[in-house]
Amino acid sequence: MRRRIVIAPDSFKGTISATDAALALARGWQSERPHDEVLLVPQADGGEGTLDAIAQASPGAQWRSVRVAGPTGEPHDARWLLLPGTHAVVELAECCGITLLPRSHAGELALAPLAASSRGVGEAIAAALDAGARHVTLALGGSASTDGGLGALSALGLRVLDGSGAPLPDGGGALSRAGTLDAAALRAAPAGGMTLLTDTTAVLTGPSGAALMFGPQKGATADEVATLDAALARAAAIAGGDEHLLPGAGAAGGTAWGFARYWGARIQSGADTIAVLTGLDSALEGADLVITGEGRFDATSRAGKVVGGVLERASVAGVAVAVVAGQADPTAARDAEAHGLGRVLTLSELAGSPAAAVSEPDRWLHAAAAAIARDQNEQYSWGAWTRTKNN
Structure with missing residues (x-):
């Protein structure tokens, strides 16, 4: 049969x-x-492969490339998509995902749970805006970092400062010393808004938060998970608002929260979106x-x-x-x-x-x-x- x-x-x-x-x-x-x-x-949910799935389902999609920082700063070329109607699609995994971490001689990833940053994806978004994008879809998944997306937003002009007003280094671990999140020089959100494709319903902090649910996958010990969770909570308290409570806010180490808080980005299921497109x-x-x-x-x-x-x-x-x-x-x-x-x-x-x-x-x-x-x-x-x- x-x-x-x-x-x-x-x-x-x-x-x-x-x-x-x-x-x-x-x-x-x-x-x-x-x-x-x-x-x-073939499917995707916001993580690795989302760009390919969208490109296959989108006639007229144009591949673009930009030099960005990897999760621990190593520069590399990352792809992004420009769709008809000045709509850009950027994939975090392509810019600063966990598979882009340096590897040991034995081929093992050099995990950096406290120091890894989302800066590279902010650099790719800046390139898309410079190319005329008026709407940005950001696919979130496969991250190496737990920095609340503040590394990405720093690449777009946000200043993350300690209690004395000095800039903090990238990485979620440094956020435990955050005193101010200065958005005065932050680039404006794209005129057509931003959509976040997430692969989780995790919130930002707590038992169902980014650090506790996904920190161990990124190499965090129990003590480091606690440090990252407290650091994200500190950042959310400084930033204000209630976006940290949104389902999906914990996606990609809290990157969804950062863009929801500072750019008013809308969170939606990556898996559902790609399922509809395909x-x-x-x-x-x-x-x-x-x-x-x-x-x-x-x-x-x-x-x-x-x-x-x-x-x-x-x-x-x-x-x-x-x-x-x-x-x-x-x-x-x-x-x-x-x-x-x-x-x-x-x-x-x-x-x-x-x-x-x-x-x-x-x-x-x-x-x-x-x-x-x-x-x-x-x-x-x-x-x-x-x-x-x-x-």
């Missing part, structure tokens, strides 16, 4: 793009079931299965990220789901499967180790989709997916 299969993964951060992941998954499926209809709808709902109509995926499946996957958005849309459409992840938190995977949200496969298990999976992502994505296709021929496996689909 010919089936309709939708392939809708996110990028596997720092390893393979969403487009290439979708192609590898499709080849794996078709190696077992060559006559099925396979639709490729026509994901239309693709799901009449589908038998959707395969989605990301680099790591954990408790945050269902809180604003691509996989969570695909799960929700598939549930509404009555479509069964399989999740392919580079790695997975065992508890999150068991919970997803127990609640009928879809089967979870990891490339690390297929390859034998995380290192092997990262070294050949195409091979193991192909293998994962082939395994899912083989399993669908077994009554138990397909029956389990079918029961999920019909719930």
Whole structure:
């Protein structure tokens, strides 16, 4: 029986793009079931790969490039998009994302949770404004920093000063000494406003805030997480307003908060926005299965990220789901499967180790989709997916 299969993964951060992941998954499926209809709808949520997804869905998009500071200051060229109608799209991960940190001789990222800055994305936004952009969409995700976006705003004219009026260095750790946030020289927001695409519903501070939820992923110890959380709270108190309470304000180390507070930017779900642009709902109509995926499946996957958005849309459409992840938190995977949200496969298990999976992502994505296709021929496996689909 010919089936309709939708392939809708996110990028596997720092390893393979969403487009290439979708192609590898499709080849794996078709190696077992060559006559099925396979639709490729790669996704993004504001993190790495968002520019590519928007460019594919936007006729007339023009690629631009600008020299910016990486997360710890190293200059590099970052891409951004100019869309028809003087609309610029900038991706934080492209400018100062965690994958741009320097690496050790062993290839490991030199994480800098207290010192990493969002300055580079502010430099890219300045370039877009200089090029005539009247509306800016900023894709937030994959950050290395927890600085409330004040590094980015500093590149646009904000002055972050200590109690004696001296400028503070970049990085979230320095904000614990903040005394004044001087916006007198801050560039005006673009005339058409700013939209923030976020991959989380986290607020700025507290148990559901940027530091506690994402600081450990950026290398922060327990003490450093506490330092960063207190520093963000101090910055919010100095800045005033209640934007720190907005869902999504904690995106990209609080960068969403900074632009919401100082430029009146509007926060919206990156996953939902890209799903609409790419026509994901239309693709799901009449589908038998959707395969989605990301680099790591954990408790945050269902809180604003691509996989969570695909799960929700598939549930509404009555479509069964399989999740392919580079790695997975065992508890999150068991919970997803127990609640009928879809089967979870990891490339690390297929390859034998995380290192092997990262070294050949195409091979193991192909293998994962082939395994899912083989399993669908077994009554138990397909029956389990079918029961999920019909719930």
